[in-house]
Amino acid sequence: MTSFPPLKNDLLLRAARCEKVERIPVWAMRQAGRYLPEFREVRSKHDFFTICRTPELACEVTMQPLRRMDLDAAIIFSDILVIPQALGMTVEMKPGKGPTFPGPLLLPEDIKKLNTTPDVTAELGYVFEAITLTRQKLEGKVPLIGFSGAPWTLMAYMIEGQSSSTFSKARAWLYKYPEESKSLLGILTNVIIDYLVGQVKAGAQLLQLFESHAGILGAKTFNEFSLPYLKLIASKVKSKLSDAGHATVPMTVFAKDAHYALEDLVNTDYDVIGLDWTIDPIMASKLASSKGKALQGNLDPAALYGSEESIASLTKAMVKQFGTRGYIANLGHGMYPDMVPEHLKKFVDAVHTCSENSEN
Numbered sequence: 001m002t003s004f005p006p007l008k009n010d011l012l013l014r015a016a017r018c019e020k021v022e023r024i025p026v027w028a029m030r031q032a033g034r035y036l037p038e039f040r041e042v043r044s045k046h047d048f049f050t051i052c053r054t055p056e057l058a059c060e061v062t063m064q065p066l067r068r069m070d071l072d073a074a075i076i077f078s079d080i081l082v083i084p085q086a087l088g089m090t091v092e093m094k095p096g097k098g099p100t101f102p103g104p105l106l107l108p109e110d111i112k113k114l115n116t117t118p119d120v121t122a123e124l125g126y127v128f129e130a131i132t133l134t135r136q137k138l139e140g141k142v143p144l145i146g147f148s149g150a151p152w153t154l155m156a157y158m159i160e161g162q163s164s165s166t167f168s169k170a171r172a173w174l175y176k177y178p179e180e181s182k183s184l185l186g187i188l189t190n191v192i193i194d195y196l197v198g199q200v201k202a203g204a205q206l207l208q209l210f211e212s213h214a215g216i217l218g219a220k221t222f223n224e225f226s227l228p229y230l231k232l233i234a235s236k237v238k239s240k241l242s243d244a245g246h247a248t249v250p251m252t253v254f255a256k257d258a259h260y261a262l263e264d265l266v267n268t269d270y271d272v273i274g275l276d277w278t279i280d281p282i283m284a285s286k287l288a289s290s291k292g293k294a295l296q297g298n299l300d301p302a303a304l305y306g307s308e309e310s311i312a313s314l315t316k317a318m319v320k321q322f323g324t325r326g327y328i329a330n331l332g333h334g335m336y337p338d339m340v341p342e343h344l345k346k347f348v349d350a351v352h353t354c355s356e357n358s359e360n
């Protein structure tokens with residue numbers, strides 16, 4: 001096992017375990033990326049997936065936001081779509097269009113064309129290397145978050161072939177081919193489990209699952225095609241790490257727009273439930289605290305388009321609603337590319353100022 005510099009700021013990990021904190025930890029989804037001029041500079045010289053596949057470049061862009069603001073976590077620079085690539089699919093990142101699959105899954109027979117049991121270290125070892133390098137480079141400043149897309153969200157892109165407001169092709173599979181859909185979700189689940197275990201062994205200190213397209217499912221389809229796989233991932237990642245004699249790490253599930261599933265998610269093995277901005281903090285806090293779960297979120301990212309004064313007052317109001325125990329401040333979704341870094345800094349500073357010395 002690689003040894004790393006000791007962690008100097010463990011606020012995120014303590015909050016994730018609902019332990020006492022001196023102040024509330026804060027980070028932002030998509031904190032590394034296109035809204036930062038220094039990222040655009042790197043991106044102007046390299047293809048998106050080349051950055052992901054080159055540990056020095058991935059490490060550099062992971063560190064960029066930390067140089068600008070007092071974030072309490074780093075998140076490894078990568079993308080959820082590296083898993084479809086590991087299964088043998090081609091994914092291109094087209095500027096202005098986002099991810100594109102030239103050969104999406106059209107019919108269940110296409111599943112047979114996938115490499116359904118990839119050697120995760122051979123295919124995704126570059127992510128593990130980037131994590132190990134970044135842990136060294138962080139020098140224990142803050143914890144490093146690893147992540148993966150959740151099975152349904154990955155399946156949605158693999159069938160749709162690109163982003164979509166309805167993902168109607170992917171949703172059609174759930175009704176036309178329910179059994180084949182479950183078999184694809186099972187294939188993805190197995191790969192995700194090994195991928196996340198590998199990330200922890202490489203140095204990730206918390207794991208986040210992005211079920212970014214939970215909102216296009218309903219309560220019934222979520223219960224059938226998302227929740228069972230999310231549950232399996234949390235329990236298996238933890239048991240596999242324990243069986244390997246490795247310490248487990250806290251796990252966060254972010255099922256965007258799955259307001260209908262909050263109670264179910266609180267009853268899983270995830271330690272932290274990520275909330276989008278449509279969820280009422282007080283209602284969510286009552287649910288989560290009764291089960292000893294932490295919450296993460298949930299300022300509307302669009303609030304960062306407002307004035308610095310309004311960012312500070314909205315942040316203060318949000319922190320007051322969530323309380324200080326078992327809470328990680330974040331946005332309710334990722335940064336948008338046209339945002340100004342100074343406004344994210346204002347959000348981060350506002351969390352610090354209004355939560356310092358909070359005792360509970």
Ligand SMILES: Cc1c2[nH]c(c1CCC(=O)O)Cc1[nH]c(c(CCC(=O)O)c1C)Cc1[nH]c(c(CCC(=O)O)c1C)Cc1[nH]c(c(CCC(=O)O)c1C)C2
Pocket residue numbers: 029030031032033034043048075076077078079080081093094095098099147162163164210212334
């Ligand atoms: C965690 C993460 C992701 N992508 C990137 C990161 C690392 C950066 C960070 O968080 O700091 C870099 C990351 N990923 C991408 C970019 C921009 C690409 C470029 O530079 O051209 C960056 C910086 C490309 C990408 N990749 C994806 C999209 C969204 C497409 C859609 O709207 O449907 C896009 C635009 C898929 C994707 N990728 C990711 C998600 C889950 C989070 C979310 O819901 O936003 C999703 C859905 C996760």
